[in-house]
Amino acid sequence: MHDMSAHAAAHHGPPTSFIRKHVFSLDHKVIGKQYYGLGLVAVIIGMVLSWLVRLHLGWTNYAIPGLHLLSKNGAPGDVMTPEFYLQLMTMHATFMVFFVLTVAPFAAFGNFFLPIHTGAEDMPFPHFNMMSFWTTFVAFCVMVTSFFVGDGPTLGGWTQYAPLSAIGSVGGPGQGLGVVIWAISIAIFCVGQLFGALNFIPNVLDLRCKGMSMWRLPMPTWAWFITSCMGLTSFSVLMPACILLILDHVAGTSFFVPSNLVINDQLQPHAGGSTLLWQHLFWFFGHPEVYIAIVPGMGIISHVLITNMRKPMLSHRVLVYSMGALAILSYMVYGHHMFVSGMNPFSSLLFSFPTLLITIPSTIIVLILIGSLYGAKLRINAASLFALGFISLFITGGVSGFFLAQPSIQILLHATYFVVAHFHFTMAIAAIFGIFSGTYFWFPKMWGRMMNDKLGQLHFWLTFVGVYCIFMPMHYLGLAGNVRRYQAFVVDYMQPLVGVHQFITIAALFTGAVQFIFLYNLIHSRFWGEPAPDNPWQGTSLEWSIPSPPPHDNFGGRHVVVYHDPYQYGVESSTGDYLMQDSPEQVKNAHDEP
Amino acid sequence: MATTVHEPPKVEPRRSPESGHSGNGGFRNLVPNNGNSTAVQDYATAPSRTAIWVLLAAIGMSFAAFTSALIVRQGASLDWRHLTLPPILYLNTLVLLASSMTLELARRRVAVFMGGARTADQNPARWLYVTSLLGLVFVAGQYAAWLQLRSRGLYLATNPASSFFYLLTAIHALHVLGGLAGLTYVMRKLQRAVLRRSTLDSFSYYWHFMGILWVYLLLLLWMKL
Numbered sequence: 094m095h096d097m098s099a100h101a102a103a104h105h106g107p108p109t110s111f112i113r114k115h116v117f118s119l120d121h122k123v124i125g126k127q128y129y130g131l132g133l134v135a136v137i138i139g140m141v142l143s144w145l146v147r148l149h150l151g152w153t154n155y156a157i158p159g160l161h162l163l164s165k166n167g168a169p170g171d172v173m174t175p176e177f178y179l180q181l182m183t184m185h186a187t188f189m190v191f192f193v194l195t196v197a198p199f200a201a202f203g204n205f206f207l208p209i210h211t212g213a214e215d216m217p218f219p220h221f222n223m224m225s226f227w228t229t230f231v232a233f234c235v236m237v238t239s240f241f242v243g244d245g246p247t248l249g250g251w252t253q254y255a256p257l258s259a260i261g262s263v264g265g266p267g268q269g270l271g272v273v274i275w276a277i278s279i280a281i282f283c284v285g286q287l288f289g290a291l292n293f294i295p296n297v298l299d300l301r302c303k304g305m306s307m308w309r310l311p312m313p314t315w316a317w318f319i320t321s322c323m324g325l326t327s328f329s330v331l332m333p334a335c336i337l338l339i340l341d342h343v344a345g346t347s348f349f350v351p352s353n354l355v356i357n358d359q360l361q362p363h364a365g366g367s368t369l370l371w372q373h374l375f376w377f378f379g380h381p382e383v384y385i386a387i388v389p390g391m392g393i394i395s396h397v398l399i400t401n402m403r404k405p406m407l408s409h410r411v412l413v414y415s416m417g418a419l420a421i422l423s424y425m426v427y428g429h430h431m432f433v434s435g436m437n438p439f440s441s442l443l444f445s446f447p448t449l450l451i452t453i454p455s456t457i458i459v460l461i462l463i464g465s466l467y468g469a470k471l472r473i474n475a476a477s478l479f480a481l482g483f484i485s486l487f488i489t490g491g492v493s494g495f496f497l498a499q500p501s502i503q504i505l506l507h508a509t510y511f512v513v514a515h516f517h518f519t520m521a522i523a524a525i526f527g528i529f530s531g532t533y534f535w536f537p538k539m540w541g542r543m544m545n546d547k548l549g550q551l552h553f554w555l556t557f558v559g560v561y562c563i564f565m566p567m568h569y570l571g572l573a574g575n576v577r578r579y580q581a582f583v584v585d586y587m588q589p590l591v592g593v594h595q596f597i598t599i600a601a602l603f604t605g606a607v608q609f610i611f612l613y614n615l616i617h618s619r620f621w622g623e624p625a626p627d628n629p630w631q632g633t634s635l636e637w638s639i640p641s642p643p644p645h646d647n648f649g650g651r652h653v654v655v656y657h658d659p660y661q662y663g664v665e666s667s668t669g670d671y672l673m674q675d676s677p678e679q680v681k682n683a684h685d686e687p
Numbered sequence: 688m689a690t691t692v693h694e695p696p697k698v699e700p701r702r703s704p705e706s707g708h709s710g711n712g713g714f715r716n717l718v719p720n721n722g723n724s725t726a727v728q729d730y731a732t733a734p735s736r737t738a739i740w741v742l743l744a745a746i747g748m749s750f751a752a753f754t755s756a757l758i759v760r761q762g763a764s765l766d767w768r769h770l771t772l773p774p775i776l777y778l779n780t781l782v783l784l785a786s787s788m789t790l791e792l793a794r795r796r797v798a799v800f801m802g803g804a805r806t807a808d809q810n811p812a813r814w815l816y817v818t819s820l821l822g823l824v825f826v827a828g829q830y831a832a833w834l835q836l837r838s839r840g841l842y843l844a845t846n847p848a849s850s851f852f853y854l855l856t857a858i859h860a861l862h863v864l865g866g867l868a869g870l871t872y873v874m875r876k877l878q879r880a881v882l883r884r885s886t887l888d889s890f891s892y893y894w895h896f897m898g899i900l901w902v903y904l905l906l907l908l909w910m911k912l
Contacts, residue, residue, distance in 0.1 A: 217734035287745050294741050295734035325741060329748035337756060340854070345844035348756065352764060365847060367763035370756055377752075656692050679692050 107645040117227070119219035120645060121292075124226045125205030126539065131230060132197035132528075133615075135188045138237075140605050142185035149173045149181075151591070151598035153581040164245050166266065176266045178580035179248035184240070186251035187275065189521065190386070191282055192233055197528045198389035199324070200229070200289055203317040205539060207293060209636045210314040212302025212653040212675075214646045216292040225292070228285035235278035243270035250578060252379070255349035255371040259341040260363075263356050273342050276335040283332040286324050293321035304655035308410065309674070311634040311659040312399070315413045316392020319420045320385050326424075327381035334374035341366070372434055376427035383520045384423045387487070388416055390527025391458060394480035397534045398462065400632045401477040402469035403670055405660035407461050415454035415461075422451040432500045433507045441500040448498040455491055459484060475549025479530035482557050483523050489561075490518025493568060508578070511571025514564045522560045529553075529611070536615075537629045541642040542622030545614050552610045559604030566593050633671050634659045733885030739892050746862065750900060753858070757851045757911060768846045770912055772905075773835040779828035780905055783863075786821035787898045789814050790891055797887055801880065815874050818894070822867050829860045848912045855904050863897050870894070 108114045118124060148157055156171035167177030204222065208215055216222045239246040244266035249258045253275065262269030297310070297318045310318075337348040347363035349371045354361040395412060399405055406412055428436070428444030462484055471477055493515040496502050506512060529552075536544045575582070575590050582591055628637040635655070639648060653675055661672035664680045672680055761767050793814035800811050833853065836842075841849040873890050876882040 218738065287742075290745070291738050291741050295737040298737050299732045299734045325745050326748050329745040330752040333749050333752040333756065336854075336858075340843070340850070344850075346850045347766075347844075347847065348760060348850070352766075365760075365764035365766035367759050370759045370763065373759065374752060374756065677692060 117223060119215070119223055121204050121208050121216045121219070121222060122539070122643060122647075124222055125201050125203070127226050128196050128204060128229070129201035129539075131226075131233060132193050132201055135192035135196065135233065136525075139185050139189040139193060140608065142181050142188070144602060144605055145173070146178065146182050146185060147594075147598040147601045149178050149580060150582075151595035163240065167245055173580075175580040176248055177245070179250075179265075179578065180246045180267050180271075182578065183248055183250050184236075184246050187236065190251055190382070191279065192229075192236070194386035194520065194524050195286070195324075195382070196229065198393060198524055198531065199317060199320050199385065200225070202313065202393065202528075202531050202535065203293060203320075203389065204289075206535065206636055207314055207317050208296055208300070209639065209643065209647050210311050210634060211296055211300055212305050212635055212648070212655060213296060213300040214648070217295045217300055218292050221288045222292045225285045225288035228281055228288060232278045232282035232285060235274060235281060239267070239271050239274040239278070242274065243267070245271060247271035247275045252375060253338070253371070254375075255338075255366070255368040256351060256354055256361075258371070259338060259349040259366070259368075260354070260356065260361055261342060263359065263361070269342070273339055276338045276342075280332050280335040280339075283328040283335070286328045290321040290325040293317055294325070302653040302655060305653075309655055309658045312395040312406075312409070312412065313389065313392035316389045316395075316416060319416050320388050323381045323385050323388070323420050323423065327378045327385070330374060331378035331382075334371065334378070337374075338371070369431075369434060369436060372431050373427075376430045377424070379430065380427040381420070381423045383516070384419055386520050386524045387527075388419065390483060390524045390530075391416060393527050393531040393534075394483045395462065396634070397476045397480045397530050398466070398471070399660050399662065400534075400630050401472040401474065401480075402466060403472070403662045404465070404469050405658075405662060406465045409658065409660065412458060412461050415457045418454040419451065419458075422447055422454070426451055429498060429503075432503045438500070445498055445500050449495075452491065452495060452498070455487075459488055459491070473550075474533070474546050475544070475553055476530045476534035478550060478553040478557075479526045479533065482553060483526040483530060485557075486518050486523040486526060486560070489565075490515055490520070490523060494519065505574075506571055508576060509571035510567040510575045510577055513577050514567035514571060517564045517567075522564065529556075532615070534630070535636075536618065537625030538636055538641045538643070540619055540622075541625050541640075542618050543625050543629065544618040544622060548610055548614045552607060552614065555607040555610070556604060559600055559607060562600035563597050563604060566597055569593070631669060631671050633657075633661050633673050635674055638673055638675050733883065733889075735885050735889040739889035743892065743896050746896070746900070749858075750855075750904070753851075753855060754907060757855075757907070760847050760851070761911060764847075766846060768848055770836075770839075770841060770846075770848050770852065772852075772908055772912065773832040775828055775832050775835060776905060776908075779825050779832065780901060782821050782828060783825045783898050783901050786818045786825065787895050789817045789821060790894055793818060794887060794891055797877070797882065798884070800877075801882060801884075812874060812877055815870065815877065819867055819870050819874070822863055822870070826860050826863055826867075829856050832856065852908060852912055855908065859897070859901060859904055862900075866890075866894050866897055 108118065108120070113119075115123065118127075145157060145160070148155060154172055157168070157173065158171060160168035160171045160173060164177055164180075167174055167180065173181075204216070204226075236246075244262070247253070247258070247267045248265055249268065249272065253272065257264050257268065258272050260268065261272075297307075297314065301307075301310075337346075340346045341348050341350060341363065345363065347366040349368055350361060350363040350366040351368055352364035354364075395406060425447040426444055428440055429448045432441045432444070471481075493511065497506060497512060497515055533544055533546075533549050536542070570590055570593055573586075573590060575587055579587075582588055582594070625641040627640055629641075630637070635653065636643075654677075655674050656677050657672060657674055659674050661674070661680075663670060664672050666672045666676075666678055666680045668676070672678060793811040796811035796814065833856070836849065836852065841852075843850055843853045869890050873882060873887055876886060
């Protein structure tokens with residue numbers, strides 16, 4: 094009997110019922126769009142939470158109309174209590190890091206385009222793929238319910254440091270049920286990510302079409318592949334940590350609760366645990382997680398820039414090797430989040446060294462991107478602008494990372510706004526720009542319509558200026574000693590800084606309002622946008638060889654055979670200055686990888 | 688002025704389709720089968736072979752995290768009380784290892800069975816039933832071990848050693864139950880004579896991994912607890 098290998102798993106006929114077409118779909122493209130929708134809802138929630146947090150920081154006793162609806166006791170008279178501030182801040186970070194930055198650049202675009210880039214009909218295990226989305230959706234719903242049960246969501250930060258996270262409701266509102274719900278939600282999320290990795294990795298390794306060697310894969314696919322490997326090994330550590338945390342809450346164990354802990358004049362019952370253990374487990378996951386958030390963005394914007402530059406990168410391979418080096422090194426640096434945690438100071442040296450090392454592949458990536466732009470006539474459109482913005486933001490954030498990598502400086506800067514500035518630049522905003530770039534670039538393929546580019550460029554400029562106004566002043570705040578996760582600045586040396594906070598808040602509200610331009614563009618174009626051609630950007634990779642939007646089985650049943658590497662631009666071919674990957678045409682001035 | 692058309696490398700005929708290798712590092716070309724670009728010809732690796740290693744890597748990392756939690760927790764404070772492992776654990780170990788052997792017996796017979804021979808005493812389903820039975824006996828034995836600990840007054844939160852004992856054995860048992868679900872899937876495929884060798888191989892890697900993992904956990908518990 095022939096082993097039909099990938100055949101039966103991936104081969105399913107087009108769906109007929111509404112439920113199969115749009116709800117419980119096995120089609121990777123629908124699943125990708127579902128993830129995109131989930132990311133969109135999550136980013137709106139995260140953004141609104143950030144507005145609330147920022148309003149409180151600028152105007153501490155301000156009564157925000159309607160705030161009392163969000164919490165039983167958190168906003169008497171619509172004025173935010175300090176605990177409620179911490180709850181909102183925690184949820185802002187949780188939604189953003191997990192349900193936006195891990196979902197959108199990786200799961201959304203990755204699910205849609207990875208099988209197409211590899212020349213496959215679908216993912217190898219469509220049922221697991223469907224389950225990956227719905228598991229993530231369940232995790233999202235569980236997280237949302239934490240607002241509405243008990244005394245609200247947890248307030249311990251998305252990092253959930255012990256012992257505050259482990260001692261139960263004596264730690265404050267949301268520290269009982271809220272933490273348990275948080276941990277359950279995240280544990281479910283980890284399972285969803287595993288189901289995703291189970292599809293991404295075998296697709297790249299086993300389902301590539303004829304002629305598609307690994308080096309002929311487009312950049313985003315390499316990025317998604319590397320990200321899946323990271324997600325696989327890091328989420329598998331977060332889940333045990335969450336299980337141990339849940340047990341500390343519901344089973345009376347003491348994994349994280351130390352001895353002799355007195356809170357509110359009460360000696361805590363559990364004892365003997367290690368608070369540092371939580372930090373080790375969490376950050377072993379946490380540092381790869383931030384690279385999971387950014388590496389897909391690197392892949393996406395490289396792809397966008399190459400297409401718009403009409404020339405390939407200086408070195409495709411070095412870019413891929415650098416992303417791989419980032420992934421490997423990311424497991425060795427996690428202790429740089431713990432320099433002042435009380436662990437052996439010598440270990441700070443052991444973590445500081447790889448942290449500085451990791452700047453090397455990051456810099457190489459940035460230099461290749463910038464170096465490739467030199468001499469190129471870049472087409473300016475919303476996608477390429479956001480890609481350029483990504484580079485700018487990543488550099489800005491990376492530079493502040495140099496300072497934070499030194500333990501001696503981190504003693505001053507740990508848990509200040511300097512850190513907040515750093516990670517928002519490198520991870521949050523840069524990744525969001527990557528998502529925007531991918532959206533403007535791939536929207537025509539995903540929905541068969543063009544977005545309004547003028548509005549897109551306006552969106553870019555206003556957002557770009559806005560995010561710099563928000564996060565640049567935070568470097569100054571951090572150096573001045575402004576502590577993070579404080580809900581008000583009543584200490585004498587921080588009071589003069591409130592004015593800066595107010596400026597940041599206004600910038601944040603403005604930038605948030607600008608996002609409605611994007612939302613309008615997205616929705617309007619979805620229904621009334623100009624119909625998109627198959628290849629609006631004259632791209633070379635396989636997604637541009639199929640209709641917009643693609644048919645159910647991606648390639649319409651044809652043999653896909655790939656003859657070139659993915660970035661044959663600047664050549665003289667029958668189609669113009671580019672050559673599609675699946676075109677058998679031979680040309681001069683080709684840029685083939687050996 | 689290089690040409691850009693590279694002929695795909697020649698297929699090496701001696702490369703066996705079912706050699707069980709997990710993918711040759713990705714350096715090969717896959718030939719579509721009858722126009723179906725994901726139904727690849729014989730020498731492609733079935734995705735389930737790669738996927739099972741993905742899964743085992745994730746499970747391995749999880750237990751590595753639990754192991755490091757155990758080591759750190761043991762060093763963290765003075766409330767560690769060593770416990771003697773219930774002797775039934777050793778019997779359970781033999782049961783689980785025996786189930787691996789019966790699984791191998793089943794695998795040997797599947798090729799013959801799927802190739803056409805349908806004699807009753809060669810039916811590999813029998814050995815798969817035995818494997819699943821042994822798996823259930825293992826889980827039941829683990830439950831018996833917990834009961835034995837309970838009778839000694841050692842519960843989940845009694846002391847950190849007992850916490851880790853219950854935690855590690857319970858999570859492993861849950862994964863074994865998951866494996867039994869996989870085995871049910873394999874047996875149903877076999878019943879309908881549509882079982883692919885890659886499916887059975889991938890399942891057997893998982894099952895053997897559960898055995899190896901259990902031996903590792905037993906050693907860990909014996910040394911540390």
